[in-house]
Amino acid sequence: MKKVTLLPHVDNDKCRACRTCEKVCPVLAIRVEDRKAVVDADRCRGCANCEQRCPFDAITMTKRDKVLQVGVDISSVDYKDIIDLCVKAHLHPEQTICYCVGVRAEEVAAAILKGAKTPEEVSLETGIRTGCTIECIQPILRLLDAAGYKLSPIKGGWQWYGKTATAWDLPEEVKKKYSSRGFYFEEDREVLDKIIDGCRKGEDK
Incomplete structure:
Protein backbone atom coordinates (compact mmCIF):
# COMPACT_ATOMS: atom_id res chain seq x y z
CA MET A 1 0.00 0.00 0.00
CA LYS A 2 1.49 3.32 -1.07
CA LYS A 3 0.69 6.56 0.71
CA VAL A 4 0.44 9.54 -1.63
CA THR A 5 1.17 12.75 0.26
CA LEU A 6 1.92 15.20 -2.56
CA LEU A 7 -0.13 16.95 -5.22
CA PRO A 8 0.99 19.27 -8.06
CA HIS A 9 -0.03 22.92 -7.97
CA VAL A 10 -0.02 24.75 -11.31
CA ASP A 11 0.94 28.42 -11.53
CA ASN A 12 -1.32 29.59 -14.34
CA ASP A 13 0.78 32.71 -14.89
CA LYS A 14 3.79 30.53 -15.78
CA CYS A 15 2.03 27.69 -17.63
CA ARG A 16 2.49 27.87 -21.41
CA ALA A 17 0.36 24.82 -22.32
CA CYS A 18 3.37 22.99 -23.75
CA ARG A 19 1.86 19.63 -22.71
CA THR A 20 5.15 18.25 -21.39
CA CYS A 21 3.37 17.39 -18.13
CA GLU A 22 0.79 15.34 -20.03
CA LYS A 23 3.49 13.32 -21.75
CA VAL A 24 5.42 12.40 -18.60
CA CYS A 25 2.56 11.58 -16.22
CA PRO A 26 2.46 7.79 -15.66
CA VAL A 27 -1.23 7.84 -14.73
CA LEU A 28 -2.57 10.52 -17.10
CA ALA A 29 -3.53 12.75 -14.18
CA ILE A 30 -2.75 16.09 -15.78
CA ARG A 31 -4.30 17.60 -18.89
CA VAL A 32 -4.10 20.93 -20.70
CA GLU A 33 -7.52 22.54 -20.86
CA ASP A 34 -8.14 26.05 -22.16
CA ARG A 35 -4.38 26.44 -22.54
CA LYS A 36 -3.61 25.69 -18.87
CA ALA A 37 -2.53 22.47 -17.15
CA VAL A 38 -5.22 21.00 -14.88
CA VAL A 39 -4.55 18.29 -12.29
CA ASP A 40 -6.97 15.47 -11.49
CA VAL A 70 -3.10 3.22 -3.20
CA GLY A 71 -2.81 -0.54 -3.60
CA VAL A 72 -4.47 -3.75 -4.77
CA ASP A 73 -5.53 -6.41 -2.28
CA ILE A 74 -4.12 -9.64 -3.74
CA SER A 75 -6.53 -11.68 -1.61
CA SER A 76 -9.35 -10.35 -3.77
CA VAL A 77 -8.10 -12.55 -6.63
CA ASP A 78 -7.58 -16.32 -6.81
CA TYR A 79 -3.87 -16.68 -6.04
CA LYS A 80 -3.54 -19.57 -8.49
CA ASP A 81 -4.52 -17.16 -11.26
CA ILE A 82 -1.88 -14.72 -10.03
CA ILE A 83 0.75 -17.47 -10.10
CA ASP A 84 -0.27 -18.59 -13.58
CA LEU A 85 0.01 -15.06 -14.97
CA CYS A 86 3.35 -14.37 -13.28
CA VAL A 87 4.87 -17.66 -14.45
CA LYS A 88 3.68 -16.97 -17.98
CA ALA A 89 5.47 -13.61 -17.80
CA HIS A 90 8.58 -15.34 -16.34
CA LEU A 91 8.30 -13.48 -13.05
CA HIS A 92 8.08 -14.86 -9.52
CA PRO A 93 4.89 -13.58 -7.81
CA GLU A 94 6.83 -12.37 -4.76
CA GLN A 95 9.49 -10.68 -6.88
CA THR A 96 9.78 -6.95 -6.26
CA ILE A 97 9.48 -5.25 -9.65
CA CYS A 98 9.28 -1.62 -8.49
CA TYR A 99 11.91 -0.84 -5.88
CA CYS A 100 10.94 2.83 -5.58
CA VAL A 101 7.43 1.99 -4.39
CA GLY A 102 7.93 -1.63 -3.29
CA VAL A 103 5.37 -3.25 -5.60
CA ARG A 104 5.62 -6.99 -6.24
CA ALA A 105 4.69 -8.90 -9.37
CA GLU A 106 1.72 -10.47 -7.56
CA GLU A 107 0.06 -7.09 -7.01
CA VAL A 108 0.47 -6.05 -10.64
CA ALA A 109 -0.90 -9.43 -11.72
CA ALA A 110 -3.88 -8.93 -9.40
CA ALA A 111 -4.52 -5.48 -10.88
CA ILE A 112 -4.49 -6.93 -14.39
CA LEU A 113 -6.77 -9.80 -13.40
CA LYS A 114 -9.15 -7.22 -11.90
CA GLY A 115 -9.31 -5.29 -15.18
CA ALA A 116 -6.23 -3.06 -15.65
CA LYS A 117 -5.30 -3.22 -19.34
CA THR A 118 -2.58 -0.58 -19.81
CA PRO A 119 0.57 0.54 -17.95
CA GLU A 120 -1.30 3.70 -16.92
CA GLU A 121 -4.18 1.72 -15.40
CA VAL A 122 -1.75 -0.62 -13.61
CA SER A 123 0.14 2.39 -12.18
CA LEU A 124 -3.10 4.03 -11.11
CA GLU A 125 -4.20 0.95 -9.17
CA THR A 126 -0.89 -0.16 -7.64
CA GLY A 127 1.30 2.94 -7.50
CA ILE A 128 4.01 1.19 -9.53
CA ARG A 129 6.03 3.47 -11.83
CA THR A 130 5.49 6.51 -9.63
CA GLY A 131 9.02 6.59 -8.24
CA CYS A 132 11.70 6.77 -10.93
CA THR A 133 8.88 5.96 -13.44
CA ILE A 134 11.32 4.18 -15.77
CA GLU A 135 12.67 0.77 -14.82
CA CYS A 136 9.46 -1.05 -13.90
CA ILE A 137 7.77 -0.47 -17.25
CA GLN A 138 9.43 -3.69 -18.46
CA PRO A 139 7.79 -6.16 -16.04
CA ILE A 140 4.47 -4.35 -16.49
CA LEU A 141 4.68 -4.84 -20.26
CA ARG A 142 5.64 -8.50 -19.76
CA LEU A 143 2.66 -9.13 -17.48
CA LEU A 144 0.22 -7.33 -19.77
CA ASP A 145 1.57 -9.25 -22.75
CA ALA A 146 1.21 -12.53 -20.81
CA ALA A 147 -2.41 -11.57 -20.11
CA GLY A 148 -3.00 -11.19 -23.85
CA TYR A 149 -3.12 -7.41 -24.12
CA LYS A 150 -1.58 -5.94 -27.26
CA LEU A 151 -0.45 -2.42 -26.56
CA SER A 152 0.37 0.59 -28.71
CA PRO A 153 1.56 4.11 -27.82
CA ILE A 154 -1.07 6.49 -26.52
CA LYS A 155 -2.06 9.22 -28.95
CA GLY A 156 -0.59 12.54 -27.90
CA GLY A 157 3.07 11.61 -27.55
CA TRP A 158 3.19 9.74 -24.24
CA GLN A 159 6.57 8.06 -23.75
CA TRP A 160 6.58 4.39 -24.64
CA TYR A 161 9.22 1.76 -24.11
CA GLY A 162 9.45 -1.47 -26.09
CA LYS A 163 10.12 -4.69 -24.25
CA THR A 164 13.79 -5.55 -23.81
CA ALA A 165 15.07 -9.01 -24.64
CA THR A 166 15.11 -11.53 -21.77
CA ALA A 167 16.67 -14.95 -21.32
CA TRP A 168 13.50 -16.44 -22.81
CA ASP A 169 13.43 -14.57 -26.09
CA LEU A 170 17.03 -13.90 -27.14
CA PRO A 171 17.51 -14.69 -30.84
CA GLU A 172 19.42 -17.87 -31.59
CA GLU A 173 22.04 -15.94 -33.56
CA VAL A 174 22.81 -13.82 -30.48
CA LYS A 175 23.16 -16.90 -28.29
CA LYS A 176 25.43 -18.53 -30.84
CA LYS A 177 27.57 -15.42 -31.28
CA TYR A 178 28.24 -14.86 -27.60
CA SER A 179 28.11 -18.37 -26.11
CA SER A 180 31.83 -18.80 -26.80
CA ARG A 181 32.65 -15.60 -24.92
CA GLY A 182 31.67 -16.73 -21.45
CA PHE A 183 27.90 -16.26 -21.63
CA TYR A 184 25.68 -19.14 -20.50
CA PHE A 185 22.26 -18.22 -21.84
CA GLU A 186 20.61 -21.64 -21.61
CA GLU A 187 22.04 -22.34 -18.17
CA ASP A 188 20.82 -18.94 -16.95
CA ARG A 189 17.37 -19.65 -18.32
CA GLU A 190 17.22 -23.03 -16.60
CA VAL A 191 18.11 -21.44 -13.24
CA LEU A 192 15.52 -18.69 -13.69
CA ASP A 193 12.85 -21.19 -14.73
CA LYS A 194 13.60 -23.26 -11.64
CA ILE A 195 13.22 -20.25 -9.35
CA ILE A 196 9.99 -19.08 -10.99
CA ASP A 197 8.45 -22.54 -11.22
CA GLY A 198 9.26 -23.02 -7.52
CA CYS A 199 6.41 -20.66 -6.63
CA ARG A 200 3.93 -23.37 -7.63
CA LYS A 201 4.96 -25.44 -4.61
CA GLY A 202 2.96 -23.10 -2.38
CA GLU A 203 -0.21 -23.11 -4.52
CA ASP A 204 -2.19 -25.30 -2.15
CA LYS A 205 -1.22 -23.50 1.05
Missing part, protein backbone atom coordinates in the same frame (compact mmCIF):
# COMPACT_ATOMS: atom_id res chain seq x y z
CA ALA A 41 -6.29 15.06 -7.76
CA ASP A 42 -8.02 11.69 -7.56
CA ARG A 43 -5.75 10.20 -10.25
CA CYS A 44 -2.47 11.83 -9.24
CA ARG A 45 0.01 9.51 -7.54
CA GLY A 46 2.49 12.19 -6.48
CA CYS A 47 5.46 11.13 -8.63
CA ALA A 48 6.50 14.76 -9.31
CA ASN A 49 7.37 14.03 -12.94
CA CYS A 50 5.34 17.05 -14.04
CA GLU A 51 7.17 19.34 -11.62
CA GLN A 52 10.61 18.03 -12.57
CA ARG A 53 10.05 18.19 -16.33
CA CYS A 54 8.10 21.43 -16.71
CA PRO A 55 10.35 23.75 -18.77
CA PHE A 56 8.67 26.85 -17.33
CA ASP A 57 8.78 25.90 -13.63
CA ALA A 58 5.02 26.28 -13.54
CA ILE A 59 4.38 23.28 -11.28
CA THR A 60 5.17 22.85 -7.58
CA MET A 61 4.50 19.77 -5.47
CA THR A 62 2.47 20.58 -2.37
CA LYS A 63 1.21 18.60 0.63
CA ARG A 64 -2.17 16.97 0.20
CA ASP A 65 -4.85 17.89 2.69
CA LYS A 66 -5.64 14.20 3.04
CA VAL A 67 -3.24 11.30 2.43
CA LEU A 68 -4.31 9.03 -0.42
CA GLN A 69 -3.67 5.29 -0.06
